[in-house]
Amino acid sequence: MHRPGHFSSQSDIRAIAELNDRSREIFRQIVESYLATGEPVGSRNLARILPMALSPASIRNVMSDLETAGLIFAPHTSAGRLPTESGLRFFVDAMMEIGDVGREEGARIEAQMKAAASGHTLETALAEASTLLSGVSRGAGVVVTSKSNPSLKHIEFVRLDPARALVVLVGEDGSVENRVLDLPAGLPAGALVEAGNFLNAHIRGKTLTDLKQEVAKGREDMEQQLDTLTARLVEAGLATTVGSADSRQLIIRGQANLLDDLKAAEDLERVRLLFADLETQTDVIDLLTRAESGEGVRIFIGSENKLFSLSGSSMIAAPFRDASQKIVGVLGVIGPTRLNYARIVPMVDYTARVISRILDQNR
Structure with missing residues:
Protein backbone atom coordinates (compact mmCIF):
# COMPACT_ATOMS: atom_id res chain seq x y z
CA MET A 1 0.00 0.00 0.00
CA MET A 96 -12.01 22.49 7.48
CA GLU A 97 -15.11 24.24 8.79
CA ILE A 98 -16.05 22.95 12.24
CA GLY A 99 -19.48 23.75 13.60
CA ASP A 100 -20.85 23.42 17.11
CA VAL A 101 -22.69 20.43 18.51
CA GLY A 102 -26.42 20.98 17.93
CA ARG A 103 -28.65 21.82 20.89
CA GLU A 104 -30.55 18.50 20.78
CA GLU A 105 -27.39 16.45 20.34
CA GLY A 106 -25.67 18.35 23.15
CA ALA A 107 -28.62 17.73 25.47
CA ARG A 108 -28.55 14.01 24.61
CA ILE A 109 -24.82 13.74 25.36
CA GLU A 110 -25.26 15.57 28.66
CA ALA A 111 -28.21 13.38 29.68
CA GLN A 112 -26.34 10.16 28.84
CA MET A 113 -23.25 11.22 30.76
CA LYS A 114 -25.19 12.37 33.83
CA ALA A 115 -27.25 9.17 33.89
CA ALA A 116 -24.08 7.07 33.68
CA ALA A 117 -22.41 9.07 36.45
CA SER A 118 -25.41 9.16 38.81
CA GLY A 119 -25.01 6.55 41.52
CA HIS A 120 -22.12 4.90 39.68
CA THR A 121 -18.36 5.23 39.56
CA LEU A 122 -16.53 7.67 37.31
CA GLU A 123 -15.32 4.67 35.30
CA THR A 124 -18.96 3.90 34.40
CA ALA A 125 -19.42 7.43 33.03
CA LEU A 126 -16.15 7.25 31.10
CA ALA A 127 -17.09 3.89 29.60
CA GLU A 128 -20.38 5.46 28.49
CA ALA A 129 -18.45 8.38 26.95
CA SER A 130 -16.27 5.91 25.06
CA THR A 131 -19.35 4.03 23.80
CA LEU A 132 -21.04 7.29 22.78
CA LEU A 133 -18.02 8.49 20.79
CA SER A 134 -17.68 5.15 19.02
CA GLY A 135 -21.33 5.45 18.03
CA VAL A 136 -20.95 8.83 16.30
CA SER A 137 -17.77 7.91 14.44
CA ARG A 138 -16.61 5.05 12.26
CA GLY A 139 -13.98 4.37 14.88
CA ALA A 140 -13.29 3.15 18.39
CA GLY A 141 -14.06 5.36 21.38
CA VAL A 142 -11.10 5.59 23.78
CA VAL A 143 -10.56 7.04 27.25
CA VAL A 144 -7.45 7.10 29.41
CA THR A 145 -7.55 8.32 33.00
CA SER A 146 -5.85 7.91 36.32
CA LYS A 147 -7.33 5.11 38.34
CA SER A 148 -9.78 6.57 40.82
CA ASN A 149 -8.60 7.48 44.31
CA PRO A 150 -11.93 7.42 46.19
CA SER A 151 -12.50 7.95 49.88
CA LEU A 152 -12.11 4.61 51.60
CA LYS A 153 -14.73 2.67 53.49
CA HIS A 154 -12.85 -0.46 54.55
CA ILE A 155 -9.44 -2.18 54.30
CA GLU A 156 -8.86 -5.85 54.97
CA PHE A 157 -5.83 -8.15 54.89
CA VAL A 158 -6.64 -11.74 53.81
CA ARG A 159 -3.93 -14.43 54.11
CA LEU A 160 -3.40 -16.39 50.88
CA ASP A 161 -0.56 -18.59 52.10
CA PRO A 162 2.21 -18.34 54.75
CA ALA A 163 4.17 -15.83 52.64
CA ARG A 164 1.44 -13.74 50.95
CA ALA A 165 -1.74 -11.85 51.74
CA LEU A 166 -4.39 -10.00 49.74
CA VAL A 167 -5.01 -6.34 50.56
CA VAL A 168 -8.70 -5.57 49.85
CA LEU A 169 -9.70 -1.90 49.62
CA VAL A 170 -13.37 -0.91 49.45
CA GLY A 171 -14.15 2.67 48.40
CA GLU A 172 -17.13 4.71 49.51
CA ASP A 173 -18.14 4.79 45.82
CA GLY A 174 -18.45 0.99 45.81
CA SER A 175 -15.19 0.33 44.01
CA VAL A 176 -13.07 -2.62 45.14
CA GLU A 177 -9.34 -2.98 44.53
CA ASN A 178 -7.12 -5.95 45.41
CA ARG A 179 -3.34 -6.19 45.70
CA VAL A 180 -1.11 -9.13 46.61
CA LEU A 181 1.37 -8.40 49.43
CA ASP A 182 4.47 -10.34 50.50
CA LEU A 183 4.37 -10.95 54.26
CA PRO A 184 7.34 -10.39 56.60
CA ALA A 185 8.84 -13.61 57.95
CA GLY A 186 7.70 -14.46 61.49
CA LEU A 187 4.52 -12.37 61.35
CA PRO A 188 2.28 -13.07 64.38
CA ALA A 189 -0.96 -14.96 63.67
CA GLY A 190 -3.23 -12.03 64.58
CA ALA A 191 -1.20 -9.36 62.76
CA LEU A 192 -3.42 -9.23 59.67
CA VAL A 193 -6.54 -8.51 61.72
CA GLU A 194 -4.64 -6.05 63.91
CA ALA A 195 -3.25 -4.15 60.90
CA GLY A 196 -6.72 -3.96 59.33
CA ASN A 197 -8.28 -2.70 62.56
CA PHE A 198 -5.60 -0.02 62.94
CA LEU A 199 -6.14 1.31 59.38
CA ASN A 200 -9.94 1.16 59.58
CA ALA A 201 -9.82 3.26 62.77
CA HIS A 202 -8.14 6.04 60.75
CA ILE A 203 -9.89 5.60 57.41
CA ARG A 204 -13.13 7.58 57.52
CA GLY A 205 -13.38 10.12 54.67
CA LYS A 206 -9.75 9.67 53.59
CA THR A 207 -8.37 8.60 50.24
CA LEU A 208 -5.58 6.07 50.08
CA THR A 209 -3.06 8.86 49.50
CA ASP A 210 -4.39 10.76 52.55
CA LEU A 211 -4.16 7.62 54.69
CA LYS A 212 -0.59 6.92 53.63
CA GLN A 213 0.45 10.48 54.54
CA GLU A 214 -1.28 10.27 57.92
CA VAL A 215 0.37 6.95 58.78
CA ALA A 216 3.78 8.33 57.76
CA LYS A 217 3.32 11.40 59.98
CA GLY A 218 2.09 9.36 62.96
CA ARG A 219 4.65 6.58 62.65
CA GLU A 220 5.84 6.87 66.27
CA ASP A 221 2.27 6.61 67.55
CA MET A 222 1.64 3.58 65.32
CA GLU A 223 4.77 1.81 66.58
CA GLN A 224 3.57 2.31 70.16
CA GLN A 225 0.23 0.65 69.35
CA LEU A 226 1.54 -2.17 67.13
CA ASP A 227 4.51 -4.50 67.25
CA THR A 228 7.29 -3.87 64.75
CA LEU A 229 6.27 -6.52 62.21
CA THR A 230 2.61 -5.46 62.22
CA ALA A 231 3.65 -1.81 61.74
CA ARG A 232 5.77 -2.93 58.78
CA LEU A 233 2.73 -4.78 57.42
CA VAL A 234 0.62 -1.60 57.58
CA GLU A 235 3.27 0.41 55.69
CA ALA A 236 3.87 -2.37 53.16
CA GLY A 237 0.13 -2.70 52.51
CA LEU A 238 -0.21 1.01 51.76
CA ALA A 239 2.96 1.08 49.65
CA THR A 240 1.63 -1.80 47.55
CA THR A 241 -1.51 0.11 46.66
CA VAL A 242 -0.36 3.72 46.34
CA GLY A 243 1.58 4.86 43.29
CA SER A 244 1.64 1.48 41.60
CA ALA A 245 2.92 1.33 38.01
CA ASP A 246 -0.48 0.65 36.46
CA SER A 247 -1.93 3.97 37.63
CA ARG A 248 -3.44 4.75 34.20
CA GLN A 249 -6.35 2.82 32.79
CA LEU A 250 -7.50 2.56 29.17
CA ILE A 251 -11.13 2.08 28.14
CA ILE A 252 -11.85 1.14 24.50
CA ARG A 253 -15.34 0.67 23.04
CA GLY A 254 -16.62 0.02 19.52
CA GLN A 255 -13.63 -1.72 17.94
CA ALA A 256 -16.08 -3.70 15.79
CA ASN A 257 -16.97 -0.41 14.03
CA LEU A 258 -13.53 -0.52 12.44
CA LEU A 259 -14.60 -3.60 10.47
CA ASP A 260 -17.50 -1.77 8.83
CA ASP A 261 -17.30 -0.31 5.35
CA LEU A 262 -14.12 -2.11 4.29
CA LYS A 263 -13.39 -1.33 0.62
CA ALA A 264 -10.63 -3.77 -0.24
CA ALA A 265 -8.16 -6.32 1.06
CA GLU A 266 -5.77 -3.51 1.95
CA ASP A 267 -8.46 -1.99 4.20
CA LEU A 268 -8.76 -5.30 6.05
CA GLU A 269 -4.99 -5.37 6.50
CA ARG A 270 -5.04 -1.78 7.80
CA VAL A 271 -7.71 -2.68 10.38
CA ARG A 272 -5.76 -5.78 11.42
CA LEU A 273 -2.72 -3.57 12.02
CA LEU A 274 -4.85 -1.06 13.95
CA PHE A 275 -6.18 -3.85 16.19
CA ALA A 276 -2.56 -4.81 16.86
CA ASP A 277 -1.83 -1.16 17.73
CA LEU A 278 -4.74 -1.03 20.18
CA GLU A 279 -3.53 -4.18 21.91
CA THR A 280 -0.28 -2.41 22.85
CA GLN A 281 -2.12 -0.48 25.55
CA THR A 282 0.98 1.28 26.88
CA ASP A 283 1.59 2.93 23.49
CA VAL A 284 -2.06 3.98 23.18
CA ILE A 285 -1.97 5.46 26.69
CA ASP A 286 1.27 7.31 25.86
CA LEU A 287 -0.31 8.77 22.71
CA LEU A 288 -3.49 9.82 24.49
CA THR A 289 -1.40 11.36 27.27
CA ARG A 290 0.26 13.59 24.64
CA ALA A 291 -3.15 15.19 24.14
CA GLU A 292 -2.91 16.47 27.74
CA SER A 293 -0.18 18.89 26.72
CA GLY A 294 -2.44 21.30 24.85
CA GLU A 295 -5.73 23.11 25.20
CA GLY A 296 -8.75 21.66 23.44
CA VAL A 297 -8.78 18.98 20.77
CA ARG A 298 -5.63 17.38 19.37
CA ILE A 299 -5.63 15.52 16.03
CA PHE A 300 -2.97 12.92 15.16
CA ILE A 301 -3.02 11.77 11.52
CA GLY A 302 -1.35 8.60 10.26
CA SER A 303 2.41 8.35 10.47
CA GLU A 304 2.66 11.66 12.35
CA ASN A 305 2.72 9.23 15.27
CA LYS A 306 4.77 6.04 15.11
CA LEU A 307 1.95 4.02 16.72
CA PHE A 308 -0.14 4.47 13.57
CA SER A 309 2.70 4.42 11.04
CA LEU A 310 1.65 0.99 9.73
CA SER A 311 -2.12 1.12 10.06
CA GLY A 312 -2.44 4.66 8.69
CA SER A 313 -4.99 5.61 11.34
CA SER A 314 -5.96 8.86 13.03
CA MET A 315 -6.87 9.93 16.55
CA ILE A 316 -8.96 12.88 17.71
CA ALA A 317 -8.63 13.50 21.46
CA ALA A 318 -9.34 16.12 24.13
CA PRO A 319 -8.45 16.32 27.84
CA PHE A 320 -10.96 16.59 30.68
CA ARG A 321 -10.43 18.22 34.09
CA ASP A 322 -11.46 17.82 37.70
CA ALA A 323 -12.94 20.49 39.99
CA SER A 324 -9.52 22.08 40.55
CA GLN A 325 -9.02 22.37 36.75
CA LYS A 326 -6.30 19.72 36.83
CA ILE A 327 -6.24 17.48 33.73
CA VAL A 328 -7.19 13.99 34.91
CA GLY A 329 -7.71 12.16 31.62
CA VAL A 330 -8.19 12.22 27.86
CA LEU A 331 -11.01 10.90 25.66
CA GLY A 332 -11.35 10.56 21.93
CA VAL A 333 -11.77 8.48 18.81
CA ILE A 334 -9.32 6.26 16.92
CA GLY A 335 -10.14 5.16 13.38
CA PRO A 336 -9.18 5.36 9.71
CA THR A 337 -7.67 8.56 8.35
CA ARG A 338 -10.99 9.24 6.62
CA LEU A 339 -12.77 9.95 9.88
CA ASN A 340 -15.45 12.61 9.64
CA TYR A 341 -13.22 15.23 11.32
CA ALA A 342 -15.70 18.11 11.01
CA ARG A 343 -18.34 16.15 12.95
CA ILE A 344 -16.14 14.25 15.40
CA VAL A 345 -13.91 17.15 16.56
CA PRO A 346 -16.78 19.14 18.14
CA MET A 347 -18.30 15.92 19.57
CA VAL A 348 -15.03 14.98 21.29
CA ASP A 349 -14.57 18.54 22.57
CA TYR A 350 -18.14 18.77 23.90
CA THR A 351 -18.04 15.34 25.57
CA ALA A 352 -14.76 16.23 27.31
CA ARG A 353 -16.34 19.45 28.61
CA VAL A 354 -19.43 17.57 29.86
CA ILE A 355 -17.22 15.10 31.77
CA SER A 356 -15.31 18.07 33.27
CA ARG A 357 -18.59 19.66 34.42
CA ILE A 358 -19.72 16.38 36.00
CA LEU A 359 -16.42 16.11 37.87
CA ASP A 360 -16.81 19.71 39.05
CA GLN A 361 -20.40 19.11 40.28
CA ASN A 362 -19.48 15.85 42.05
CA ARG A 363 -16.53 17.20 43.99
Whole structure:
Protein backbone atom coordinates (compact mmCIF):
# COMPACT_ATOMS: atom_id res chain seq x y z
CA MET A 1 0.00 0.00 0.00
CA HIS A 2 1.34 3.44 -0.90
CA ARG A 3 2.22 5.50 2.17
CA PRO A 4 1.90 9.22 1.45
CA GLY A 5 4.71 11.34 2.81
CA HIS A 6 4.95 14.74 4.44
CA PHE A 7 5.78 18.09 2.86
CA SER A 8 9.11 17.70 1.12
CA SER A 9 10.36 21.28 1.22
CA GLN A 10 9.69 24.85 2.27
CA SER A 11 8.77 25.62 -1.35
CA ASP A 12 6.01 22.98 -1.16
CA ILE A 13 4.62 24.62 1.98
CA ARG A 14 4.80 28.02 0.30
CA ALA A 15 2.99 26.63 -2.75
CA ILE A 16 0.24 25.30 -0.50
CA ALA A 17 -0.18 28.67 1.20
CA GLU A 18 -0.45 30.32 -2.20
CA LEU A 19 -3.17 28.02 -3.58
CA ASN A 20 -5.70 30.06 -5.52
CA ASP A 21 -9.44 29.66 -5.08
CA ARG A 22 -9.72 27.23 -7.98
CA SER A 23 -6.96 24.96 -6.63
CA ARG A 24 -8.37 25.09 -3.11
CA GLU A 25 -11.84 24.11 -4.34
CA ILE A 26 -10.51 21.17 -6.36
CA PHE A 27 -8.42 20.04 -3.39
CA ARG A 28 -11.42 20.43 -1.05
CA GLN A 29 -13.58 18.26 -3.32
CA ILE A 30 -10.89 15.55 -3.50
CA VAL A 31 -10.59 15.47 0.32
CA GLU A 32 -14.33 15.58 1.00
CA SER A 33 -14.95 12.81 -1.54
CA TYR A 34 -12.27 10.70 0.16
CA LEU A 35 -13.73 11.32 3.63
CA ALA A 36 -17.20 10.36 2.37
CA THR A 37 -16.37 7.32 0.23
CA GLY A 38 -12.72 6.35 0.70
CA GLU A 39 -12.41 6.29 -3.11
CA PRO A 40 -10.11 8.29 -5.41
CA VAL A 41 -11.81 10.93 -7.53
CA GLY A 42 -10.85 11.79 -11.12
CA SER A 43 -11.02 14.91 -13.25
CA ARG A 44 -14.26 13.94 -15.04
CA ASN A 45 -16.15 13.45 -11.77
CA LEU A 46 -14.67 16.67 -10.40
CA ALA A 47 -15.84 18.57 -13.50
CA ARG A 48 -19.41 17.49 -12.70
CA ILE A 49 -19.40 18.45 -9.00
CA LEU A 50 -17.28 21.62 -8.95
CA PRO A 51 -19.23 24.88 -8.44
CA MET A 52 -17.19 26.43 -11.30
CA ALA A 53 -17.06 25.48 -14.97
CA LEU A 54 -13.72 23.79 -15.69
CA SER A 55 -12.73 21.25 -18.32
CA PRO A 56 -11.25 17.90 -17.26
CA ALA A 57 -7.97 19.02 -18.86
CA SER A 58 -7.83 22.17 -16.72
CA ILE A 59 -8.62 20.12 -13.62
CA ARG A 60 -5.84 17.65 -14.46
CA ASN A 61 -3.36 20.55 -14.65
CA VAL A 62 -4.41 21.73 -11.17
CA MET A 63 -4.23 18.16 -9.84
CA SER A 64 -0.68 17.89 -11.16
CA ASP A 65 0.26 21.04 -9.21
CA LEU A 66 -1.42 19.68 -6.06
CA GLU A 67 0.50 16.42 -6.46
CA THR A 68 3.80 18.31 -6.84
CA ALA A 69 2.97 20.19 -3.63
CA GLY A 70 2.54 16.90 -1.79
CA LEU A 71 -1.19 17.32 -1.12
CA ILE A 72 -2.58 14.49 -3.25
CA PHE A 73 -1.32 11.27 -4.84
CA ALA A 74 -2.44 8.61 -7.30
CA PRO A 75 -3.03 5.31 -5.45
CA HIS A 76 -3.18 3.29 -8.68
CA THR A 77 -2.60 3.82 -12.37
CA SER A 78 -6.10 5.29 -12.64
CA ALA A 79 -6.68 9.01 -13.07
CA GLY A 80 -8.20 9.30 -9.60
CA ARG A 81 -6.45 11.05 -6.71
CA LEU A 82 -6.51 10.80 -2.90
CA PRO A 83 -5.19 13.23 -0.28
CA THR A 84 -1.80 12.45 1.27
CA GLU A 85 -1.44 12.52 5.07
CA SER A 86 0.14 15.96 4.66
CA GLY A 87 -2.83 16.99 2.53
CA LEU A 88 -5.23 15.82 5.23
CA ARG A 89 -3.25 17.75 7.85
CA PHE A 90 -3.41 20.90 5.71
CA PHE A 91 -7.14 20.43 5.14
CA VAL A 92 -7.84 19.88 8.85
CA ASP A 93 -5.67 22.80 9.99
CA ALA A 94 -6.43 25.39 7.32
CA MET A 95 -9.62 24.57 5.42
CA MET A 96 -12.01 22.49 7.48
CA GLU A 97 -15.11 24.24 8.79
CA ILE A 98 -16.05 22.95 12.24
CA GLY A 99 -19.48 23.75 13.60
CA ASP A 100 -20.85 23.42 17.11
CA VAL A 101 -22.69 20.43 18.51
CA GLY A 102 -26.42 20.98 17.93
CA ARG A 103 -28.65 21.82 20.89
CA GLU A 104 -30.55 18.50 20.78
CA GLU A 105 -27.39 16.45 20.34
CA GLY A 106 -25.67 18.35 23.15
CA ALA A 107 -28.62 17.73 25.47
CA ARG A 108 -28.55 14.01 24.61
CA ILE A 109 -24.82 13.74 25.36
CA GLU A 110 -25.26 15.57 28.66
CA ALA A 111 -28.21 13.38 29.68
CA GLN A 112 -26.34 10.16 28.84
CA MET A 113 -23.25 11.22 30.76
CA LYS A 114 -25.19 12.37 33.83
CA ALA A 115 -27.25 9.17 33.89
CA ALA A 116 -24.08 7.07 33.68
CA ALA A 117 -22.41 9.07 36.45
CA SER A 118 -25.41 9.16 38.81
CA GLY A 119 -25.01 6.55 41.52
CA HIS A 120 -22.12 4.90 39.68
CA THR A 121 -18.36 5.23 39.56
CA LEU A 122 -16.53 7.67 37.31
CA GLU A 123 -15.32 4.67 35.30
CA THR A 124 -18.96 3.90 34.40
CA ALA A 125 -19.42 7.43 33.03
CA LEU A 126 -16.15 7.25 31.10
CA ALA A 127 -17.09 3.89 29.60
CA GLU A 128 -20.38 5.46 28.49
CA ALA A 129 -18.45 8.38 26.95
CA SER A 130 -16.27 5.91 25.06
CA THR A 131 -19.35 4.03 23.80
CA LEU A 132 -21.04 7.29 22.78
CA LEU A 133 -18.02 8.49 20.79
CA SER A 134 -17.68 5.15 19.02
CA GLY A 135 -21.33 5.45 18.03
CA VAL A 136 -20.95 8.83 16.30
CA SER A 137 -17.77 7.91 14.44
CA ARG A 138 -16.61 5.05 12.26
CA GLY A 139 -13.98 4.37 14.88
CA ALA A 140 -13.29 3.15 18.39
CA GLY A 141 -14.06 5.36 21.38
CA VAL A 142 -11.10 5.59 23.78
CA VAL A 143 -10.56 7.04 27.25
CA VAL A 144 -7.45 7.10 29.41
CA THR A 145 -7.55 8.32 33.00
CA SER A 146 -5.85 7.91 36.32
CA LYS A 147 -7.33 5.11 38.34
CA SER A 148 -9.78 6.57 40.82
CA ASN A 149 -8.60 7.48 44.31
CA PRO A 150 -11.93 7.42 46.19
CA SER A 151 -12.50 7.95 49.88
CA LEU A 152 -12.11 4.61 51.60
CA LYS A 153 -14.73 2.67 53.49
CA HIS A 154 -12.85 -0.46 54.55
CA ILE A 155 -9.44 -2.18 54.30
CA GLU A 156 -8.86 -5.85 54.97
CA PHE A 157 -5.83 -8.15 54.89
CA VAL A 158 -6.64 -11.74 53.81
CA ARG A 159 -3.93 -14.43 54.11
CA LEU A 160 -3.40 -16.39 50.88
CA ASP A 161 -0.56 -18.59 52.10
CA PRO A 162 2.21 -18.34 54.75
CA ALA A 163 4.17 -15.83 52.64
CA ARG A 164 1.44 -13.74 50.95
CA ALA A 165 -1.74 -11.85 51.74
CA LEU A 166 -4.39 -10.00 49.74
CA VAL A 167 -5.01 -6.34 50.56
CA VAL A 168 -8.70 -5.57 49.85
CA LEU A 169 -9.70 -1.90 49.62
CA VAL A 170 -13.37 -0.91 49.45
CA GLY A 171 -14.15 2.67 48.40
CA GLU A 172 -17.13 4.71 49.51
CA ASP A 173 -18.14 4.79 45.82
CA GLY A 174 -18.45 0.99 45.81
CA SER A 175 -15.19 0.33 44.01
CA VAL A 176 -13.07 -2.62 45.14
CA GLU A 177 -9.34 -2.98 44.53
CA ASN A 178 -7.12 -5.95 45.41
CA ARG A 179 -3.34 -6.19 45.70
CA VAL A 180 -1.11 -9.13 46.61
CA LEU A 181 1.37 -8.40 49.43
CA ASP A 182 4.47 -10.34 50.50
CA LEU A 183 4.37 -10.95 54.26
CA PRO A 184 7.34 -10.39 56.60
CA ALA A 185 8.84 -13.61 57.95
CA GLY A 186 7.70 -14.46 61.49
CA LEU A 187 4.52 -12.37 61.35
CA PRO A 188 2.28 -13.07 64.38
CA ALA A 189 -0.96 -14.96 63.67
CA GLY A 190 -3.23 -12.03 64.58
CA ALA A 191 -1.20 -9.36 62.76
CA LEU A 192 -3.42 -9.23 59.67
CA VAL A 193 -6.54 -8.51 61.72
CA GLU A 194 -4.64 -6.05 63.91
CA ALA A 195 -3.25 -4.15 60.90
CA GLY A 196 -6.72 -3.96 59.33
CA ASN A 197 -8.28 -2.70 62.56
CA PHE A 198 -5.60 -0.02 62.94
CA LEU A 199 -6.14 1.31 59.38
CA ASN A 200 -9.94 1.16 59.58
CA ALA A 201 -9.82 3.26 62.77
CA HIS A 202 -8.14 6.04 60.75
CA ILE A 203 -9.89 5.60 57.41
CA ARG A 204 -13.13 7.58 57.52
CA GLY A 205 -13.38 10.12 54.67
CA LYS A 206 -9.75 9.67 53.59
CA THR A 207 -8.37 8.60 50.24
CA LEU A 208 -5.58 6.07 50.08
CA THR A 209 -3.06 8.86 49.50
CA ASP A 210 -4.39 10.76 52.55
CA LEU A 211 -4.16 7.62 54.69
CA LYS A 212 -0.59 6.92 53.63
CA GLN A 213 0.45 10.48 54.54
CA GLU A 214 -1.28 10.27 57.92
CA VAL A 215 0.37 6.95 58.78
CA ALA A 216 3.78 8.33 57.76
CA LYS A 217 3.32 11.40 59.98
CA GLY A 218 2.09 9.36 62.96
CA ARG A 219 4.65 6.58 62.65
CA GLU A 220 5.84 6.87 66.27
CA ASP A 221 2.27 6.61 67.55
CA MET A 222 1.64 3.58 65.32
CA GLU A 223 4.77 1.81 66.58
CA GLN A 224 3.57 2.31 70.16
CA GLN A 225 0.23 0.65 69.35
CA LEU A 226 1.54 -2.17 67.13
CA ASP A 227 4.51 -4.50 67.25
CA THR A 228 7.29 -3.87 64.75
CA LEU A 229 6.27 -6.52 62.21
CA THR A 230 2.61 -5.46 62.22
CA ALA A 231 3.65 -1.81 61.74
CA ARG A 232 5.77 -2.93 58.78
CA LEU A 233 2.73 -4.78 57.42
CA VAL A 234 0.62 -1.60 57.58
CA GLU A 235 3.27 0.41 55.69
CA ALA A 236 3.87 -2.37 53.16
CA GLY A 237 0.13 -2.70 52.51
CA LEU A 238 -0.21 1.01 51.76
CA ALA A 239 2.96 1.08 49.65
CA THR A 240 1.63 -1.80 47.55
CA THR A 241 -1.51 0.11 46.66
CA VAL A 242 -0.36 3.72 46.34
CA GLY A 243 1.58 4.86 43.29
CA SER A 244 1.64 1.48 41.60
CA ALA A 245 2.92 1.33 38.01
CA ASP A 246 -0.48 0.65 36.46
CA SER A 247 -1.93 3.97 37.63
CA ARG A 248 -3.44 4.75 34.20
CA GLN A 249 -6.35 2.82 32.79
CA LEU A 250 -7.50 2.56 29.17
CA ILE A 251 -11.13 2.08 28.14
CA ILE A 252 -11.85 1.14 24.50
CA ARG A 253 -15.34 0.67 23.04
CA GLY A 254 -16.62 0.02 19.52
CA GLN A 255 -13.63 -1.72 17.94
CA ALA A 256 -16.08 -3.70 15.79
CA ASN A 257 -16.97 -0.41 14.03
CA LEU A 258 -13.53 -0.52 12.44
CA LEU A 259 -14.60 -3.60 10.47
CA ASP A 260 -17.50 -1.77 8.83
CA ASP A 261 -17.30 -0.31 5.35
CA LEU A 262 -14.12 -2.11 4.29
CA LYS A 263 -13.39 -1.33 0.62
CA ALA A 264 -10.63 -3.77 -0.24
CA ALA A 265 -8.16 -6.32 1.06
CA GLU A 266 -5.77 -3.51 1.95
CA ASP A 267 -8.46 -1.99 4.20
CA LEU A 268 -8.76 -5.30 6.05
CA GLU A 269 -4.99 -5.37 6.50
CA ARG A 270 -5.04 -1.78 7.80
CA VAL A 271 -7.71 -2.68 10.38
CA ARG A 272 -5.76 -5.78 11.42
CA LEU A 273 -2.72 -3.57 12.02
CA LEU A 274 -4.85 -1.06 13.95
CA PHE A 275 -6.18 -3.85 16.19
CA ALA A 276 -2.56 -4.81 16.86
CA ASP A 277 -1.83 -1.16 17.73
CA LEU A 278 -4.74 -1.03 20.18
CA GLU A 279 -3.53 -4.18 21.91
CA THR A 280 -0.28 -2.41 22.85
CA GLN A 281 -2.12 -0.48 25.55
CA THR A 282 0.98 1.28 26.88
CA ASP A 283 1.59 2.93 23.49
CA VAL A 284 -2.06 3.98 23.18
CA ILE A 285 -1.97 5.46 26.69
CA ASP A 286 1.27 7.31 25.86
CA LEU A 287 -0.31 8.77 22.71
CA LEU A 288 -3.49 9.82 24.49
CA THR A 289 -1.40 11.36 27.27
CA ARG A 290 0.26 13.59 24.64
CA ALA A 291 -3.15 15.19 24.14
CA GLU A 292 -2.91 16.47 27.74
CA SER A 293 -0.18 18.89 26.72
CA GLY A 294 -2.44 21.30 24.85
CA GLU A 295 -5.73 23.11 25.20
CA GLY A 296 -8.75 21.66 23.44
CA VAL A 297 -8.78 18.98 20.77
CA ARG A 298 -5.63 17.38 19.37
CA ILE A 299 -5.63 15.52 16.03
CA PHE A 300 -2.97 12.92 15.16
CA ILE A 301 -3.02 11.77 11.52
CA GLY A 302 -1.35 8.60 10.26
CA SER A 303 2.41 8.35 10.47
CA GLU A 304 2.66 11.66 12.35
CA ASN A 305 2.72 9.23 15.27
CA LYS A 306 4.77 6.04 15.11
CA LEU A 307 1.95 4.02 16.72
CA PHE A 308 -0.14 4.47 13.57
CA SER A 309 2.70 4.42 11.04
CA LEU A 310 1.65 0.99 9.73
CA SER A 311 -2.12 1.12 10.06
CA GLY A 312 -2.44 4.66 8.69
CA SER A 313 -4.99 5.61 11.34
CA SER A 314 -5.96 8.86 13.03
CA MET A 315 -6.87 9.93 16.55
CA ILE A 316 -8.96 12.88 17.71
CA ALA A 317 -8.63 13.50 21.46
CA ALA A 318 -9.34 16.12 24.13
CA PRO A 319 -8.45 16.32 27.84
CA PHE A 320 -10.96 16.59 30.68
CA ARG A 321 -10.43 18.22 34.09
CA ASP A 322 -11.46 17.82 37.70
CA ALA A 323 -12.94 20.49 39.99
CA SER A 324 -9.52 22.08 40.55
CA GLN A 325 -9.02 22.37 36.75
CA LYS A 326 -6.30 19.72 36.83
CA ILE A 327 -6.24 17.48 33.73
CA VAL A 328 -7.19 13.99 34.91
CA GLY A 329 -7.71 12.16 31.62
CA VAL A 330 -8.19 12.22 27.86
CA LEU A 331 -11.01 10.90 25.66
CA GLY A 332 -11.35 10.56 21.93
CA VAL A 333 -11.77 8.48 18.81
CA ILE A 334 -9.32 6.26 16.92
CA GLY A 335 -10.14 5.16 13.38
CA PRO A 336 -9.18 5.36 9.71
CA THR A 337 -7.67 8.56 8.35
CA ARG A 338 -10.99 9.24 6.62
CA LEU A 339 -12.77 9.95 9.88
CA ASN A 340 -15.45 12.61 9.64
CA TYR A 341 -13.22 15.23 11.32
CA ALA A 342 -15.70 18.11 11.01
CA ARG A 343 -18.34 16.15 12.95
CA ILE A 344 -16.14 14.25 15.40
CA VAL A 345 -13.91 17.15 16.56
CA PRO A 346 -16.78 19.14 18.14
CA MET A 347 -18.30 15.92 19.57
CA VAL A 348 -15.03 14.98 21.29
CA ASP A 349 -14.57 18.54 22.57
CA TYR A 350 -18.14 18.77 23.90
CA THR A 351 -18.04 15.34 25.57
CA ALA A 352 -14.76 16.23 27.31
CA ARG A 353 -16.34 19.45 28.61
CA VAL A 354 -19.43 17.57 29.86
CA ILE A 355 -17.22 15.10 31.77
CA SER A 356 -15.31 18.07 33.27
CA ARG A 357 -18.59 19.66 34.42
CA ILE A 358 -19.72 16.38 36.00
CA LEU A 359 -16.42 16.11 37.87
CA ASP A 360 -16.81 19.71 39.05
CA GLN A 361 -20.40 19.11 40.28
CA ASN A 362 -19.48 15.85 42.05
CA ARG A 363 -16.53 17.20 43.99
